[in-house]
Amino acid sequence: MKTITVTHVLASLEKDIRFDGRKFDEFRKIEVQYGISKKSAEGSARVKIGDTEVVAGVKMEIGKPFPDNPDEGTIMANVELLPLSSPDFETGPPDIKSIELARAVIDRGIRESKTLDFKKLCIKKGEKVWMIYIDAYSINDAGNLADAMGIAALAALQDAKFPKYDEKSERIVYDEKTKKKLDLSQLPIPVTVIKIKGKYLLDPSLEEEKAKEARLTITTVDNGDIVAFQKGGNGTLTEEDILKMVELSTKKGKEIRKLLKNEK
Amino acid sequence: MKRSWEGLKLIKRIDGRKFDELRPIEAETGVIPRADGSARFKIGNTEAIAAVYGPRGLYPKFLQSQEGAILRCYYNMMSFSGSGERVRPGPSRRSKEINLITEKALFPVLDLSEFPGSTVEVYIELLQTDAGTRCAGINAAAMALADAGFQMRDIVSAVSIGRIGNQIVADLNNEEEHHEQGSTDIPIAMLPRTGEISLFQMDGFIKQNEIQEVLKTAKKAIIQIAKVQQEALKLRYKK
Numbered sequence: 001m002k003t004i005t006v007t008h009v010l011a012s013l014e015k016d017i018r019f020d021g022r023k024f025d026e027f028r029k030i031e032v033q034y035g036i037s038k039k040s041a042e043g044s045a046r047v048k049i050g051d052t053e054v055v056a057g058v059k060m061e062i063g064k065p066f067p068d069n070p071d072e073g074t075i076m077a078n079v080e081l082l083p084l085s086s087p088d089f090e091t092g093p094p095d096i097k098s099i100e101l102a103r104a105v106i107d108r109g110i111r112e113s114k115t116l117d118f119k120k121l122c123i124k125k126g127e128k129v130w131m132i133y134i135d136a137y138s139i140n141d142a143g144n145l146a147d148a149m150g151i152a153a154l155a156a157l158q159d160a161k162f163p164k165y166d167e168k169s170e171r172i173v174y175d176e177k178t179k180k181k182l183d184l185s186q187l188p189i190p191v192t193v194i195k196i197k198g199k200y201l202l203d204p205s206l207e208e209e210k211a212k213e214a215r216l217t218i219t220t221v222d223n224g225d226i227v228a229f230q231k232g233g234n235g236t237l238t239e240e241d242i243l244k245m246v247e248l249s250t251k252k253g254k255e256i257r258k259l260l261k262n263e264k
Numbered sequence: 265m266k267r268s269w270e271g272l273k274l275i276k277r278i279d280g281r282k283f284d285e286l287r288p289i290e291a292e293t294g295v296i297p298r299a300d301g302s303a304r305f306k307i308g309n310t311e312a313i314a315a316v317y318g319p320r321g322l323y324p325k326f327l328q329s330q331e332g333a334i335l336r337c338y339y340n341m342m343s344f345s346g347s348g349e350r351v352r353p354g355p356s357r358r359s360k361e362i363n364l365i366t367e368k369a370l371f372p373v374l375d376l377s378e379f380p381g382s383t384v385e386v387y388i389e390l391l392q393t394d395a396g397t398r399c400a401g402i403n404a405a406a407m408a409l410a411d412a413g414f415q416m417r418d419i420v421s422a423v424s425i426g427r428i429g430n431q432i433v434a435d436l437n438n439e440e441e442h443h444e445q446g447s448t449d450i451p452i453a454m455l456p457r458t459g460e461i462s463l464f465q466m467d468g469f470i471k472q473n474e475i476q477e478v479l480k481t482a483k484k485a486i487i488q489i490a491k492v493q494q495e496a497l498k499l500r501y502k503k
Contacts, residue, residue: 053296
């Protein structure tokens with residue numbers, strides 16, 4: 001059974017109108033705030049897209065490298081859809097929705113864009129490397145958590161500074177942050193496009209997410225190259241759909257990139 | 265047993281505060297539009313947000329009470345909010361204890377008898393921490409419950425009172441909590457109007473004749489905190 005709002009979303013789309021009055025390719029207002037957990041996290045950020053709000057934080061630890069890449073550090077992305085942020089989320093271990101966001105939106109965008117040089121995270125080959133943990137949390141779910149989380153994770157990485165590593169004791173002194181930052185060579189921006197009744201919508205609201213037939217999250221880097229796709233929803237996409245969605249996502253990705261710090 | 269710091273006198277606090285001085289406080293309500301009530305409470309570098317959902321259905325059925333809605337609180341430190349290594353996600357023994365004491369701190373002001381068989385849920389998340397997190401969580405949660413429109417016979421305000429050396433101090437920060445002279449941490453929640461105490465814990469050591477000073481210091485701090493909470497709640501209805 002469709003809820004009343006979903007029925008309205010569909011009815012207004014028939015008349016080429018979006019339920020909240022936006023243009024099809026129009027985002028709600030995006031706000032990026034750096035350093036929201038200065039006391040505790042190595043890097044942190046808050047992203048709001050309209051009423052949707054997420055936070056992300058970076059913690060750095062020292063670990064043993066994987067045997068197949070003995071001179072490379074690594075990233076670990078984790079997403080929690082907090083029951084604080086929506087009546088639809090429940091307590092408990094991460095469900096499939098949060099795992100999809102962590103792996104397909106945050107981890108893949110950062111890893112595949114090679115924005116971080118993992119070799120620079122090596123302290124001692126085969127023994128000690130930096131492990132970069134990225135944790136993203138939903139604070140208020142009003143639709144399009146995926147894009148918000150991807151942007152927040154990236155902003156938190158931009159904000160991050162290494163803590164001091166004491167070589168003598170081989171331990172991290174978390175109280176002392178150095179000036180050394182993570183060098184990001186690219187800004188991989190995920191932009192989700194949903195398809196409803198043959199129309200493509202950016203930045204879906206909650207109601208639109210419920211009404212969607214299919215969605216595609218496309219992550220692009222500065223020169224327009226694509227570093228990740230993630231298709232969702234029960235419906236299918238055609239070749240034409242995908243090409244159009246890529247075009248929309250790339251264009252919007254460029255605009256969003258301008259909202260982030262440019263440190264190059 | 266004689267403690268090494270016995271008799272030592274604290275001259276001033278690490279961050280220059282007076283003994284009974286609180287860190288700067290920020291409070292705000294309605295920060296999470298999807299929740300039935302929500303609030304943010306920041307004291308120094310400790311920052312908590314809280315959201316309330318309910319009353320809503322409660323399953324499994326054996327948890328239901330015919331006397332009224334039950335109150336369930338969930339305290340969580342975000343993985344990046346600790347002072348050292350990353351905090352592993354998911355509930356810990358510590359967070360479960362805090363869930364319990366938070367429920368007990370808030371329950372006495374609520375009247376949930378109108379909603380038998382249901383549950384009221386309070387979610388507390390810590391964004392950054394510098395000691396006093398359970399108290400910040402309780403302060404945010406009390407505001408969120410008021411914001412949700414529950415009948416309450418008072419606000420609940422909480423503060424951690426400490427003892428460093430022989431000195432009683434209000435609102436310890438993390439550095440003070442790990443003071444080399446040894447320190448005592450006494451989180452207290454009160455109903456500011458009546459002075460009733462709904463949370464009282466201690467981790468450390470005090471002398472019997474110091475209890476009254478602890479409570480006096482707490483009461484003074486709690487009146488200040490309650491004022492900030494109440495102002496933030498009023499602001500929501502001012503145009």
